[in-house]
Amino acid sequence: xxxxxxxxxxxxxxxxxxxxxxxxxxxxxxxxxxxxxxxxxxxxxxxxxxxxxxxxxxxxxxxxxxxxxxxxxxxxxxxxxxxxxxxxxxxxxxxxxxxxxxxxxxxxxxxxxxxxxxxx
Numbered sequence: 216x217x218x219x220x221x222x223x224x225x226x227x228x229x230x231x232x233x234x235x236x237x238x239x240x241x242x243x244x245x246x247x248x249x250x251x252x253x254x255x256x257x258x259x260x261x262x263x264x265x266x267x268x269x270x271x272x273x274x275x276x277x278x279x280x281x282x283x284x285x286x287x288x289x290x291x292x293x294x295x296x297x298x299x300x301x302x303x304x305x306x307x308x309x310x311x312x313x314x315x316x317x318x319x320x321x322x323x324x325x326x327x328x329x330x331x332x333x334x335x
Contacts (some may be wrong), residue, residue: 222304
């Protein structure tokens with residue numbers, strides 16, 4: 216069964232731009248070669264970490280949203296663990312509401328909810 220997933224990984228800040236692109240391409244290719252489909256990706260760039268990881272205080276954040284069979288996730292996370300460039304990762308399965316929200320967010324149509332007043 217194919218599910219929707221979102222994965223965010225943090226790469227070490229010592230990478231050059233070319234090395235970072237190569238790292239992202241590696242994981243995108245891994246997902247697509249194993250029957251997954253990339254829906255969306257975002258590079259969040261170099262950001263400060265909440266706490267030091269491996270004596271580093273910053274990291275390159277990258278988000279991938281994709282559809283894939285469930286058994287792909289274990290393989291993907293094993294690849295993250297084996298790659299010394301990745302210092303943290305998190306993969307979550309999106310339910311139908313999260314998928315709808317992600318689609319709205321991508322199309323910049325997230326409606327602002329007006330706060331209810333006492334008269335409503």
